[in-house]
Amino acid sequence: MIIVKDLAKGFAVPKSGQLTQCKRLDPRLQEGFFNSVQSVSFRVRPGEVLGLLGPNGAGKTTVLRMLSGVLSPDRGSIEINGRHWHQHPERMRRQIGFLSASTSLYERFSVEENLIYFGQLYGLSRAQIANRIHTLSDQLELASFLQRKVVELSLGMKQRAGIARAVIHQPEVIVLDEPTTGLDIMSAQAVLDFILSQKQRNRPVIFSTHKLEEVSLLCDRIAVVMLGRCVFEGSLTEFAGSRDPGALRQAFVACQQRISRSVGRTRGAA
Ligand SMILES: Nc1ncnc2c1ncn2[C@@H]1O[C@H](COP(=O)(O)OP(=O)(O)OP(=O)(O)O)[C@@H](O)[C@H]1O
Numbered sequence: 001m002i003i004v005k006d007l008a009k010g011f012a013v014p015k016s017g018q019l020t021q022c023k024r025l026d027p028r029l030q031e032g033f034f035n036s037v038q039s040v041s042f043r044v045r046p047g048e049v050l051g052l053l054g055p056n057g058a059g060k061t062t063v064l065r066m067l068s069g070v071l072s073p074d075r076g077s078i079e080i081n082g083r084h085w086h087q088h089p090e091r092m093r094r095q096i097g098f099l100s101a102s103t104s105l106y107e108r109f110s111v112e113e114n115l116i117y118f119g120q121l122y123g124l125s126r127a128q129i130a131n132r133i134h135t136l137s138d139q140l141e142l143a144s145f146l147q148r149k150v151v152e153l154s155l156g157m158k159q160r161a162g163i164a165r166a167v168i169h170q171p172e173v174i175v176l177d178e179p180t181t182g183l184d185i186m187s188a189q190a191v192l193d194f195i196l197s198q199k200q201r202n203r204p205v206i207f208s209t210h211k212l213e214e215v216s217l218l219c220d221r222i223a224v225v226m227l228g229r230c231v232f233e234g235s236l237t238e239f240a241g242s243r244d245p246g247a248l249r250q251a252f253v254a255c256q257q258r259i260s261r262s263v264g265r266t267r268g269a270a
Pocket residue numbers: 011012013034036054055056057058059060061062063
């Protein structure tokens with residue numbers, strides 16, 4: 001079980017001469033500081049797929065980067081299977097497989113060389129690495145470009161290789177940031193099948209996406225983040241009355257309008 005409680009993260013930003021005007025557009029902005037994530041909480045059970053939804057700039061990537069240990073939270077806690085992130089950072093890092101937007105591959109290495117390198121970093125033996133490459137190559141359809149340098153690959157190939165890199169060590173938790181963005185139908189399908197296969201292995205998967213068809217297809221539950229706050233956590237039916245992508249779209253738009261209105265009202269009162 002993953003328990004994320006009240007996460008918050010801010011960044012220092014250059015001071016703006018037009019703070020009032022900028023704050024009107026995004027209330028997270030203070031003088032010289034931007035509260036990217038203000039309060040995000042959710043739970044993910046074993047074998048559950050949680051979709052992290054929200055408009056551009058809502059704070060999804062920042063949340064995923066905190067979950068994977070790339071960023072440390074300013075406040076809040078992350079607990080995985082009864083252990084707190086900050087108490088066992090090294091162990092937690094090994095338990096999480098994180099695909100970021102950059103895929104984190106070495107461009108001058110071939111896909112296979114990357115996988116061997118990252119496998120070695122995680123302390124896997126040669127035989128274990130060869131085994132994992134074989135399995136992942138099947139699951140993510142890497143065989144045709146395993147020997148090619150990453151710099152030569154298409155976006156979809158890089159993305160699939162990036163996922164293989166993220167899970168080479170068989171992490172217990174999989175965290176994917178917009179894993180199908182920019183992929184063609186077959187590449188996206190390979191990624192979706194991979195997520196489903198993790199679910200069948202009872203591994204929790206958390207992924208951010210803007211694609212409601214994917215949410216409908218894959219997610220058991222969703223957490224909706226707007227302006228750095230979790231405004232909904234629950235099942236798709238609780239959110240939209242059904243799993244239908246059209247119903248999800250309507251519920252999402254209504255939710256965003258409600259939040260925008262309430263921010264407007266708060267500002268009016270201030
Ligand atoms: N290092 C940083 N310094 C300053 N601001 C940052 C930093 N990282 C993120 N932000 C800001 O935090 C907010 C949330 O960014 P984040 O990337 O988490 O959003 P997102 O929900 O993933 O958006 P998208 O759907 O567009 O990928 C944005 O306004 C972004 O500009």
